[in-house]
Amino acid sequence: MVDKAEDTGTLWRQYRRTNDQAIRDRLILTYAPLVKYVAGRLGSGLPAHVDEGDLVSYGLLGLIGAIERFDPDRDIKFETYAIARIKGSIIDELRAMDWVPRSVRARARDIERAIGALEAKLGRAPTDEEIAAKLEVSQEELDDSLSEISRSSIAALDELWTVQGSSGDTVALIDTIEDEHGPQPASALDQAEMKEMIADAISRLPEREKLVITLYYYEELTLREIGEVLGVTESRVSQLHTKAILRLKARLAGTPARAALGK
Numbered sequence: 172m173v174d175k176a177e178d179t180g181t182l183w184r185q186y187r188r189t190n191d192q193a194i195r196d197r198l199i200l201t202y203a204p205l206v207k208y209v210a211g212r213l214g215s216g217l218p219a220h221v222d223e224g225d226l227v228s229y230g231l232l233g234l235i236g237a238i239e240r241f242d243p244d245r246d247i248k249f250e251t252y253a254i255a256r257i258k259g260s261i262i263d264e265l266r267a268m269d270w271v272p273r274s275v276r277a278r279a280r281d282i283e284r285a286i287g288a289l290e291a292k293l294g295r296a297p298t299d300e301e302i303a304a305k306l307e308v309s310q311e312e313l314d315d316s317l318s319e320i321s322r323s324s325i326a327a328l329d330e331l332w333t334v335q336g337s338s339g340d341t342v343a344l345i346d347t348i349e350d351e352h353g354p355q356p357a358s359a360l361d362q363a364e365m366k367e368m369i370a371d372a373i374s375r376l377p378e379r380e381k382l383v384i385t386l387y388y389y390e391e392l393t394l395r396e397i398g399e400v401l402g403v404t405e406s407r408v409s410q411l412h413t414k415a416i417l418r419l420k421a422r423l424a425g426t427p428a429r430a431a432l433g434k
Contacts, residue, residue, distance in 0.1 A: 183243045198238050199231075202253060206230040209257045212391075226261050233260025279320045279417065281306060282313075287421035296377050296418065314410060321413040372422045380415035383408060 179201060186194040210226035237253040285305040289297035297305070303313040373384055379401065386392045386400065394412070398405045 180243075183249075186238075187243060195235075195238060199235060202234060202238070202249070203231075205250060205253055206234050206257055209254055210261065213258065213261055221265075225264075229261040229264040230257040233257040236260070275319055278316045282316065282320075282414075283417045283421045283424075286418050287424050290418075290421065296375065299414075317410040317413045318406060320417075321409040368423065369419070372419050375422070376415055376418060380411050380418065383411045384415050387412060 179198075182194055182198055182201070185191065186198060206227055210223055210230050214221065214223045214226050233256040234253055237249070237256040241249055241252055243249070282302065285302055286297060289301055289305055293301070299310060299313060303310050306313065308316075373381060376384065382401070383397055386397045387394070392400070394408045395405045398408045401408065
C-alpha cells in the first residue's frame with residue numbers, strides 16, 4: 172500500500188518539474204475536500220438563497236489558483252495556504268454579487284463606530300445597553316440589527332487577516348510571506364505583529380464573546396454546538412459573534428493592521 176503523504180509529495184514534485192495538467196488535475200481531486208469544508212463553514216452563516224454548490228464552484232477556482240502558485244519548498248503546509256485562497260475566492264465572488272443591502276452595511280458601520288467611541292471614552296468594552304443608548308435605539312432594535320448583520324456577513328474574522336496589495340487587490344496575509352523568486356510587495360505587515368495585535372484585541376473581549384470566537388475559529392465548533400455549550404439559542408450565538416467582530420474592527424481602528432486592511 173502506498174503511503175498517502177508520500178504519494179502526494181511525489182505528485183507535487185512531478186507537477187513542479189513538468190507542469191503537467193493531468194498531474195494538476197490529480198492534485199485538484201486530492202484536495203477537493205478542502206473546498207467542500209470551507210464552503211460548508213462559510214455557507215452555514217449565509218442566507219438560504221445562497222447555494223452551497225455555487226460556493227463550492229467559487230472555492231474550486233481558489234484551489235486551482237493555490238495549486239498553480241504553491242511552492243512546496245516554502246515552510247508552510249499546502250492545506251493552510253489553500254484554505255486562505257479558497258476562502259478569499261468565495262468571498263470575492265460573493266462581494267461581486269453585492270447581495271448585502273446597503274442599509275445592513277450602514278448599520279454595521281454605525282455599530283462599529285459607536286463601539287469605538289464608547290471604548291475610547293470608557294476605557295473598557297461597552298455593554299449592550301450603552302451601545303444601544305449611544306445609537307439611540309432600544310436593546311431589542313440593537314439585537315435585531317446584530318441578527319440581520321450576522322445573516323448578511325460573509326467575511327467575518329477572515330477580513331482581519333488580509334492586507335491590501337499594491338495593485339489594490341485583496342490578498343491573503345499568507346501571500347505576503349517573502350518569496351525571493353517573486354515580486355516584493357510594496358507594503359506588507361509583519362505576520363507576527365499582526366497576530367499579536369489581533370490576539371490582544373480578542374483577549375480583551377467580554378468573556379462570552381471571547382469564548383464564542385475561540386470555539387468558532389480555533390475549536391471549529393458550529394454556532395449550534397456553541398449554543399449548546401453556552402446554554403443559549405443559535406441566533407443568540409450569532410449575535411454574540413457579530414458583536415465580537417464589530418468590537419475587533421473598532422478596536423483595530425487606527426492601528427497599522429487596520430490601515431493595511433483599508434478599512
